[in-house]
Amino acid sequence: MNMIINISRREFIKTGSLIGGGLILGVIPGFNGASGQSSQNFAPNAFIRVGTDDIVTVIVNKSEMGQGVYTSLPMVVADEMEADWSKIRIEPAPVDPAYNHTIWGIQGTGGSTSTWTTWDQLRRAGATARVMLVKAAAGIWGVSPIACRAENGFVFHDETKRQFSYGSLVEKAAQLSPPQDVPLKEPKDYKLIGKPVKRLDTPSKVKGSAVFGIDVKVPGMLTAVVARTPVFGGRVKSISDEKARAMQGVKFIERIPSGIAVIADNFWSAVSGRNALDIKWDEGPLAGFSSMKQRKQYAALSKKTGAVARKDGDPGAALAKAVKKLKAEYEVPYLAHATMEPMNAVVDLREDGCDIWTGTQFQSADRNSAAEILGLKPEQVNLHTTFLGGGFGRRANPYSDFVSEAAHVAKAVRKPVKVMWTREDDTRGGYFRPMWYDRIEAGLDGNGNPTAWRHRIVGQSIIKGTPFEKALIEDGIDETSVEGAKNIPYDIPNVLVELHSPEYPIPVLWWRSVGHSHTAFVVESFMDELAHAAGRDPLEFRRELLNKDPRRRALLELVAQKAGWRDPLPEGRGRGIAIHKSFGSYVAQVAEVSVNKKDGLRVHKVVCAVDCGKIVNPSIIEAQMESGVVFGLSAALFGEITFKKGRVEQGNFNDYKLVRMNHMPLIEVHIMPSEEKHGGIGEPGVPPVAPAVANAVFALTGNRVRRLPIRV
């Protein structure tokens, strides 16, 4: 509880993410240690705190970036706990090993893993609280716990018609030690899980009171922007800052590892000060670099043998024998995440410690990096996770770039400081989805069945040089470069997948759906090419090659049926289909497009079917599918980061375009009922969009799209 006391002592009033029924917490939530147990609370584990006022606070260790974890994870806890949903409140978890990702061993959110990696943990946490509350009540009544039952925030003894609310059992329950083994509910008894429960964070987001990193203010805080190298790998050669120093509101100008920080009273002064800097840059190895050049280098590399990611049979021999051969090259560009809220972080550095507020997906890495820079012990740094104005992987940075940089600025000025990125900084600042170049060929036999498949991938590794290298790179193959390509689901006897991972000093990172964001486009577009070459319907062609994968086949059938695949289309429309599995979930989509001189390419409708196994909240699944479709569509239609003279050519939404309301297709989402293990939901909606649309363009125009964004 020290955190709350400290903050209020310093008159820091900031609303904690206000969550649920309009209640403002009034302080940034946080507490020392993992349990937060006190005489006012019953905290059986790191995830639950019951107050004497019956409020059940669920401490959520996943970052809320739109994907709904501040609702879906508490649903799991509350259901097992038999809590009253209207009494549930949320607190973002502090940094503590108790909140580590159950697989990664660090605290973080990503990879569409939040539901399935916490499912057992949170159910058990909820059930433990329930069992202890029941035991507390039974103890007071002097009856057997078996004679009692918990429901909706109360424990009942039906025989004597007595009841206790959870809040009134706090003191007694807090004295019990948690049981080792707890019974979990049968799915048929779920009250929340599987239902379209309304999001707890909606009211604050509609009011405008939800607190993002950019909204945090601490007393005496200054605001900084940083002039970073215009060419990756460049350095400051010389700087003249007299003009900037003389400007109103500008307080400090400091050299930090990433560039020159201008620290001012407010954002506008900081930006104006930065504009007045005269910096000469040593542009480094990428001076003169261009995307044109890089494409040529990649194309040349794609002709050479790469590291083998998968080899089945003898694809060379099979190709030689094939009756029909197809060859193609596919290309996709660098992409920026373009979260709606640009990067930012607030660092309040004091003699004895430091508080950081930021919207991050990588709490422990960020805290540890900041501690190291500031010369503090990790436990002296309190990192507070705010709402994230979008994440998409950008805020899970193994180098903690935006937090480390803010720590450097705070260290230089020894004052509370907010470091903000302008949209241009954010667009040009890197950590892009890598550019990819794919060379692919296949052979068909006399019946039009594919007998050989050779796929060579060229692109930077996002994992090399990060702490994830050991886990994700094996024999020179970065798993995330080949995911979705290495494991193509189709029944093809001879398969070769190779990889080149050229090194460039352009910072790259996971971008919503990671490797799948390009492999699905290549694989599902080329499958379409094969289907047409074989003279077969693209749906039937895929179905026949999926005999060993009934789950995928069934989903294809569902999307085809919902989209009316076999029905005639209106004049001037084309339809395309794609299916892709990623992060444990299968998503199939059918896109309907038109192309004409006046409007160019228009996507009218996307029918999306998803099989993500068991479900927690169908409304959130539907929202994430819609979200994925729009995200994928922005990349398919517009997304492109290019370089000229070493500089990123795009800067803001006028030249890094995103889908807008007037581009929107109608999106239909169908969820396949399933009892399989949970899959992810934040990312899998993205990969199939581009190939579904590209295949539709082909069906309509006969023009094959082999490069994104689509140019018609």
Place this chain on the structure above:
Amino acid sequence: MILLHINGKTHIVDVSPDIPLLWVLREHLGLLGAKYGCGIAQCGACTVHIDGKARRSCRTPVGDALGKEITTIEGIPDDHPVKMAWIDDDVPQCGYCQPGQIMAATALLKEKPEPTDEDIDIAMAGNLCRCGTYQRIRRSIHRASKMMAEGVKS
């Protein structure tokens, strides 16, 4: 000194008249609902009403707002049909763009109480949502329109 009428209250701020209204709202007046997304009138995250019309506060010098009625998301009542519809439809994802979306939608409905899909395309095209909540926004605008027609007060 600049006199501003915001959400029915008068504020006096000591800033230069060419500073964008957005930063005065956010940094001087603590009205944090309007967000920064682009600074060049491309995303709509900073949308407020000036004399009832949706305006990009990132491109409005505060001096231009002098003497005008400014409304921010904080000034839209909680029982406004648009806010209620947004809650019914669970529109927000990350939520960052939503204050701007709601300000654009309320301005649209004031002008066109029964907007068509095309009206919505035109009025909302300036408001980006990276989370792609557009479909729910559209649904919610229609819902709010119905609520208004049925006499839910605004």
